[in-house]
């Protein structure tokens with residue numbers, strides 16, 4: 079078993095090509111083999127190509143779904159094939175989890191060379207399926223209700239209706255945005271095209287009637303050709319059909335711009351807001367869940383906008399037109415039958431769909447569970463083997479599958495009931511209509527053409543109505559997803575600029591903690607009335623046992639959190655009075671756990687200052703003593719570091735973090751155990767370099783360290799213990815001579831190195 083670049087490859091399966099997934103394709107086509115009868119819109123395709131144009135992260139692909147039915151069709155088809163390969167050799171995909179509508183779909187990846195039964199499919203480890211609970215609304219106020227099994231809050235019907243209307247109202251601002259004439263013109267044009275398409279559509283039965291009536295003469299006796307009898311009407315019939323479809327398609331094209339703009343705007347607003355939220359918010363959320371909430375919410379917007387404009391509104395328009403025409407042409411009886419039928423059909427569909435939605439939710443939850451179990455087991459393949467727990471894992475997977483099986487059976491049987499009920503209602507209406515029309519023909523009030531026309535007019539309604547239940551269900555789900563998304567935007571930002579905040583004015587860089595009290599939880603203080611000064615331009619070390627609050631000092635200084643008592647001053651300015659931007663620009667951090675992007679080494683160093691030149695990047699990596707190591711990598715600076723830097727060693731990660739900091743070149747520097755993963759030789763060399771840089775520029779620097787050997791040359795050492803400063807700060811010599819806590823820590827480092835390390 080070998081782990082490489084986020085892909086688990088089983089050792090005993092040589093036919094599975096080992097090696098990394100170096101890059102994921104960002105555009106291409108996935109071809110889905112379909113049975114002709116199951117293709118969307120019934121087109122006789124045996125292969126259904128789906129273009130994708132978003133980056134493929136591991137095994138999630140976002141497709142533009144063409145029909146709300148597509149997910150169901152996709153679930154049936156396996157394997158899918160992708161072109162170009164998603165990564166080296168990976169062209170077959172096995173659907174694992176299917177999203178809805180405009181879907182994000184997750185796969186098992188399979189090498190072209192290895193069949194599904196031959197070996198364990200290659201797995202990308204980066205994108206663990208988020209737990210279902212990840213879809214909870216994030217707003218604390220809105221989560222006041224007990225979440226249900228699926229992690230969704232249970233609101234009362236009234237509250238839900240109010241929330242739904244709120245969202246529809248909010249969305250209408252995207253359809254008719256103030257001061258944006260372009261969008262308004264597009265929406266107006268789409269509506270015009272929609273009405274045009276429907277008018278043409280209802281013309282078709284009229285032409286049909288005229289053609290039938292004109293055929294209903296004795297041609298043998300009267301003579302004449304097709305052209306003289308009905309030529310122009312036949313042409314008009316064809317043109318009306320083509321025109322209706324053309325209008326519909328142009329409308330789709332015109333409206334796509336409006337929907338996509340709205341999606342982009344909302345997604346960007348939410349993303350921007352998420353980046354502003356506090357560390358605390360992010361530490362308590364599953365990142366996968368957040369990105370899924372954005373993903374589903376934005377798909378919800380697309381579905382809501384398009385289904386309103388393309389489905390709901392057109393159906394009502396068409397029903398009203400048909401009722402109007404029937405009343406006008408054949409009298410109120412026909413219209414009454416149609417109106418009553420539509421009402422019964424709609425009520426039956428909505429009620430039945432609402433009832434059966436719970437089965438689909440159960441099936442989805444079981445499906446998610448199954449996928450999570452499968453992915454988790456396969457990602458942790460080594461752990462399964464270490465403890466011989468294959469049977470246990472299969473048992474867990476089977477349990478989830480059993481849940482899915484029983485829920486899916488309920489979905490299928492309730493669908494049969496829904497379809498049957500809809501058909502009974504619709505066919506009864508058509509039969510009644512036929513009876514009335516035949517009566518009319520026998521009475522001589524109607525022609526045979528009229529009979530056909532009435533039938534055709536009503537029959538045409540059956541096409542959009544056949545999906546009413548699905549559209550209703552998707553619409554409700556979209557509203558819930560959007561609620562989650564919009565609630566994210568409402569989460570309050572705890573740490574923000576004061577209205578009159580000024581930029582930080584640095585005059586040397588003295589940092590002072592004055593009677594600072596802070597705790598992450600109200601009942602556990604981490605810092606208790608702490609006071610100390612970090613002098614400008616000097617090297618200060620903070621030492622103390624693990625968990626005493628050393629890193630917390632940095633988080634407070636960086637204003638990830640605000641203090642609960644006392645104040646923090648930089649050059650005499652309370653950090654709460656200065657702008658966050660200027661404060662954070664002035665502080666550079668090498669954190670304990672270096673956050674790296676899943677990108678190249680170069681990108682990660684460059685991140686320190688986006689506008690730095692390639693030479694500057696090279697220069698800082700030399701100073702951070704990482705250049706020589708990078709040069710030994712086959713792909714040099716273009717080496718991918720993997721998710722959170724998993725593909726490079728801890729020491730390399732730390733040196734990357736140092737070079738990134740050197741590129742940022744801030745006046746205040748904070749090193750939190752920055753060299754803990756290095757061997758003594760590299761550590762000494764790197765610390766030497768850092769010291770010379772600090773001396774060159776007279777930077778204020780703070781080193782948090784466990785290994786006292788790395789900081790004994792500091793200008794000042796602060797010893798923390800139990801949330802307080804344990805003894806007056808001083809230099810190494812002063813503290814050793816005073817014989818306090820530091821001197822015993824120092825003694826421990828040499829006489830009981832392990833005990834000290836474990837403290």
Ligand SMILES: Nc1ncnc2c1ncn2[C@@H]1O[C@H](COP(=O)(O)OP(=O)(O)OP(=O)(O)O)[C@@H](O)[C@H]1O
Pocket residue numbers: 358361598599604623624625626627628629630631670
């Ligand atoms: N976000 C958080 N929420 C709740 N408690 C936290 C949070 N972050 C840290 N803590 C707790 O606060 C205490 C101080 O944490 P801190 O990271 O400042 O310790 P430290 O002195 O830097 O430890 P170490 O030397 O092990 O890195 C620890 O007990 C830790 O568990």
Ligand SMILES: N[C@@H](CCC(=O)N[C@@H](CS)C(=O)NCC(=O)O)C(=O)O
Pocket residue numbers: 145146147148150427489490493496497500543544545546547548549
């Ligand atoms: N006539 C029904 C069903 C229409 C239908 O077949 N819908 C497709 C999706 S577009 C489907 O897969 N339905 C599965 C289901 O509802 O369980 C309705 O109005 O909802």
